[in-house]
Amino acid sequence: xxxxxxxxxxxxxxxxxxxxxxxxxxxxxxxxxxxxxxxxxxxxxxxxxxxxxxxxxxxxxxxxxxxxxxxxxxxxxxxxxxxxxxxxxxxxxxxxxxxxxxxxxxxxxxxxxxxxxxxxxxxxxxxxxxxxxxxxxxxxxxxxxxxxxxxxxxxxxxxxxxxxxxxxxxxxxxxxxxxxxxxxxxxxxxxxxxxxxxxxx
Numbered sequence: 466x467x468x469x470x471x472x473x474x475x476x477x478x479x480x481x482x483x484x485x486x487x488x489x490x491x492x493x494x495x496x497x498x499x500x501x502x503x504x505x506x507x508x509x510x511x512x513x514x515x516x517x518x519x520x521x522x523x524x525x526x527x528x529x530x531x532x533x534x535x536x537x538x539x540x541x542x543x544x545x546x547x548x549x550x551x552x553x554x555x556x557x558x559x560x561x562x563x564x565x566x567x568x569x570x571x572x573x574x575x576x577x578x579x580x581x582x583x584x585x586x587x588x589x590x591x592x593x594x595x596x597x598x599x600x601x602x603x604x605x606x607x608x609x610x611x612x613x614x615x616x617x618x619x620x621x622x623x624x625x626x627x628x629x630x631x632x633x634x635x636x637x638x639x640x641x642x643x644x645x646x647x648x649x650x651x652x653x654x655x656x657x658x659x660x661x662x663x664x665x666x
Contacts, residue, residue, distance in 0.1 A: 478648050482520065489520030491580060493648035494657070495618075496524055501644065502659050504616040505529060510574040512565070512610070513537040514556055514603050515581030522549050525578065536568060556581070557602050562609060573612040579603035579619040582655070589654075593624035600630060600658070608637070617660040627656065634660050 478490040485492075499505055511525045516537025526535045526549055536550045537543060538561065543551040550568065554561040581603065583595035600621045607617045617638070621627060634641045638660035649655055 487520045487523055488518040490648065492520035492524050494580070494646040495521045495578070497646040497648055498618060498644060498657060498659065499524070499528065502616075502642075502661070504618060504659065504661065505576050508532045509576055510534045510569070510572065511536070511576040511578065512574050512606070514577065514579040514606065515539055515599075516551065517541040517543045519543050519546055519549070519551070521578055521580055522546065522551075525576070536565065538565065556599075556606065562606060565606075566610065569610065574610050574615060575612055576616045577603065577607050577611055577618070579617075582620060582622075589622075589624070593622045593626065593654075596620070596622040597624075597626045597630055601633075604634070604637070614662055617658075619658045619660075620655050621658060623654045623656050631658065634658060638662065 478493050482490045482492055505511060505525055505528045507528065507530050509529045511529060511534065513522045513525060513535060516522050517539040519537060522535050522537040523546060529535060536552065538552045538554055538556055540553070540555050542553050545551065552564065554564065579600065581599045583592055583599060585592055600619045603619050611617060621630060631641060639662040640660065642659045644657045644659055646657065
């Protein structure tokens with residue numbers, strides 16, 4: 466029954482994504498995060514890390530509107546979407562951050578989204594550690610380009626190192642919450658860390 470329900474739910478969000486013109490069912494995760502936490506506002510500058518295939522960028526662009534900016538970054542190529550700037554680059558390289566800052570003309574951003582996930586090896590301990598690493602890399606990006614009152618959303622796999630990561634976030638942000646969207650698979654261990662109101666340094 467659980468497996469049937471999980472498959473049915475995946476099918477539901479997949480169909481809804483196609484119906485609404487989203488490139489991925491994961492778009493509904495961001496919509497559910499937005500509904501609960503109101504992280505993105507009209508006219509915001511939003512950076513989408515791990516953006517492929519572009520579903521989160523589509524959602525973000527709809528919210529920020531024509532005067533807002535959405536820039537997606539991924540190591541994989543992404544088919545163009547009107548009014549969204551995609552960069553094919555490795556987030557962990559310094560040159561990528563420098564290129565991003567150049568595009569932004571050194572302006573700070575309102576929101577950083579990270580739906581990045583490692584290639585799954587099947588060894589949960591390894592996969593968890595890799596997801597922690599990716600989240601920490603996204604956190605480093607936030608320290609360079611996020612406004613003091615900005616919002617940061619990061620996906621991570623639950624596990625033994627999650628609390629240490631949460632504690633690290635709490636030294637940098639005033640509010641840090643964990644959230645599991647309904648659009649996530651029932652069997653998934655993914656958790657989203659929602660951080661707002663960055664502290665002054």
